[in-house]
Amino acid sequence: MTARIIDGKAAAAELRAEIGREVAALEAAGKPVPGLHVVLVGEDPASKVYVASKEKLAAEIGMNSVAHRLPAETTEAALLAKIAELNADDGVDGILVQLPLPKHIDTGRIIDAIDPAKDVDGLHPINAGLLAGGKTGLVPCTPLGCMLLLKQALPSLSGLEAVVIGRSELVGRPVAQLLLQADCTVTIAHSRTRDLPAVVKRADIVVAAVGRPRMVKGDWIKPGATVIDVGINRMPDGKLAGDVDYAQAAEVAGAITPVPGGVGPMTIACLLRNTLTAYRARRG
Ligand SMILES: NC(=O)C1=CN([C@@H]2O[C@H](COP(=O)(O)OP(=O)(O)OC[C@H]3O[C@@H](n4cnc5c(N)ncnc54)[C@H](OP(=O)(O)O)[C@@H]3O)[C@@H](O)[C@H]2O)C=CC1
Numbered sequence: 028m029t030a031r032i033i034d035g036k037a038a039a040a041e042l043r044a045e046i047g048r049e050v051a052a053l054e055a056a057g058k059p060v061p062g063l064h065v066v067l068v069g070e071d072p073a074s075k076v077y078v079a080s081k082e083k084l085a086a087e088i089g090m091n092s093v094a095h096r097l098p099a100e101t102t103e104a105a106l107l108a109k110i111a112e113l114n115a116d117d118g119v120d121g122i123l124v125q126l127p128l129p130k131h132i133d134t135g136r137i138i139d140a141i142d143p144a145k146d147v148d149g150l151h152p153i154n155a156g157l158l159a160g161g162k163t164g165l166v167p168c169t170p171l172g173c174m175l176l177l178k179q180a181l182p183s184l185s186g187l188e189a190v191v192i193g194r195s196e197l198v199g200r201p202v203a204q205l206l207l208q209a210d211c212t213v214t215i216a217h218s219r220t221r222d223l224p225a226v227v228k229r230a231d232i233v234v235a236a237v238g239r240p241r242m243v244k245g246d247w248i249k250p251g252a253t254v255i256d257v258g259i260n261r262m263p264d265g266k267l268a269g270d271v272d273y274a275q276a277a278e279v280a281g282a283i284t285p286v287p288g289g290v291g292p293m294t295i296a297c298l299l300r301n302t303l304t305a306y307r308a309r310r311g
């Protein structure tokens with residue numbers, strides 16, 4: 028059997044086009060367009076590429092997109108002042124602070140300072156708490172993207188066994204909450220999980236968010252399962268690899284996301300969607 032490929036690139040383009048039409052309708056009605064502000068501290072090359080891509084795609088659908096590039100030696104106090112300024116600016120709908128931050132800055136303190144109504148990354152404790160309570164504020168972009176791909180790949184999620192590998196605040200935990208809200212039976216696996224292959228073998232849905240290239244092998248996958256590979260690992264040859272051994276898993280799975288072209292593009296499209304959601308909640 029060869030798995031169906033879940034085309035995240037196409038799904039993301041469709042989602043962006045839909046958001047673009049909504050932004051155009053706002054503009055036609057004489058309303059302000061949503062503003063997305065991305066804050067980048069330092070010169071991390073991967074982060075620079077991501078921020079440029081977010082800026083370009085936001086501008087493409089007619090959003091007001093602004094990148095704030097601050098030097099690596101920016102103090103925590105100066106970054107907090109920047110966030111206070113963006114919180115107070117009515118034209119700012121979404122604030123995203125690109126992670127990771129330089130080591131001298133306490134990431135938790137920065138996230139806590141973002142107005143939860145403008146937290147388009149969905150990482151503020153208020154938004155994480157709402158999600159854990161089965162309600163929804165702003166939902167983290169990558170988990171939201173995973174769910175949109177799953178809903179496209181499967182007729183119904185209700186009652187399915189889902190195994191999430193990874194428990195980070197950015198991906199593993201929130202994706203597990205969303206799967207639970209969709210009535211899956213959810214297992215969260217992590218570095219202390221015993222016999223991970225056997226745990227994964229139970230899953231109708233596997234979400235891999237580990238950060239270890241090609242860790243999940245084909246013989247861990249239940250035949251016909253749907254595999255969502257969140258991993259983005261830069262290999263020595265410069266190519267990207269997921270957390271799943273794609274060549275092996277594609278022989279066993281029913282459907283699978285590729286890397287690149289899977290969850291990554293959906294993450295950015297969902298950021299734009301969250302910006303529009305934040306705009307509507309705050310200014311109609
Ligand atoms: N496609 C996209 O848009 C995005 C992709 N990513 C990618 O997703 C991956 C995960 O990111 P993130 O969640 O931030 O990573 P983190 O490093 O924060 O978390 C990794 C998780 O994997 C677990 N883990 C590590 N080793 C193993 C192992 N051998 N067996 C089982 N579990 C293990 C860790 O367990 P423990 O908690 O016990 O340490 C941890 O919970 C990365 O490749 C990242 O680049 C991230 C964000 C967006």
Ligand SMILES: Nc1nc(=O)c2c([nH]1)NC[C@@H]1CN(c3ccc(C(=O)N[C@@H](CCC(=O)O)C(=O)O)cc3)C=[N+]21
Binds near residue numbers: 127267288292294
């Ligand atoms: N505050 C914050 N929020 C994030 O959501 C966040 C972050 N910080 N820091 C870094 C990670 C990583 N991340 C990706 C986004 C898009 C692609 C993406 O579009 N990937 C393309 C390929 C891109 C390439 O070729 O390099 C793909 O998978 O097809 C990947 C990874 C968001 N993250």
